[in-house]
Amino acid sequence: MALPATIHTFTVNLADVDRGVYDELSLRVARHPSETETYMMTRVLAYCLEFQEGIAFSDGLSQTDEPAVLVRDLTGSITAWIEVGAPDADRIHFASKAADRVAVYTHRDPAKVLASWAGKKIHRSDHVELYSFDDGLVEGAVAALDRRNTMTLSVTERQLYIELNGAHLSGAVHEHRIE
Structure with a gap:
């Protein structure tokens, strides 16, 4: 019998000054046993x-x-394809054809992710956005995780200020381009 997913809930107060987005989010996130x-x-x-x-x-x-x-528009079409981790070049190639915008957020070494894509065919590769976080930021957030989470996330000039279950973290989001 397969193991069930672990459900984590997040109440997030989001203040993204860079994009002018201010909202309170209530998220139920299922974590697959292999995730x-x-x-x-x-x-x-x-x-x-x-x-x-x-x-x-x-x-x-x-x-x-x-x-x-x-992200889907009102017709159900995918407008933004957002990957996490280190997807292979074939997946990014497929994503570039399926959506207007492709972004990848990685918790891994971005140089290694870019190296795995080097020389591979990726549709509209110059439009693919790869983002990474300062070392220790994601790991610090993981250390503060619980099944029920309260988080405040402020974003200013791509600098993140996170309060997660009483832990205070900060770090930058870095953008990398395929060459």
């Missing part, structure tokens, strides 16, 4: 940093033809 807490926390941060109308978590690891997070 690390680091991956899940990166997924939550990506959701918050990309928050807009039509955003949703996909069915995740069980649904291989969808990203971790996606």
Whole structure:
């Protein structure tokens, strides 16, 4: 019998000054047994940093033809494909054809992610956005995780200020481009 997903809830007070987004989010995040807490926390941060109308978590690891997070317009078309981790070049190539915008948030070494894509065919590669976080930021958030979480996330000039269950963290989001 397969292990069930672990449900984490997040109440997030989001203040993204960079984009003018201020909202309170109530998230139920299912963590698949094979998914690390680091991956899940990166997924939550990506959701918050990309928050807009039509955003949703996909069915995740069980649904291989969808990203971790996606944005759909009112017709149901995918407008933003948001991956987490270190997806392979074929997946990014597919995503670039399926959505107007592709972003990848990684908790891994971005140089290694870019190296794995080097020389591979990626549709509209110059439009693919790769983001990473300062060392220790995601890991610090993971250390503060609980099943029920209260988080305040403020974003100013791509600098994140996080209060998660009483722990205070800060760090930058870095953008990398495919060369």
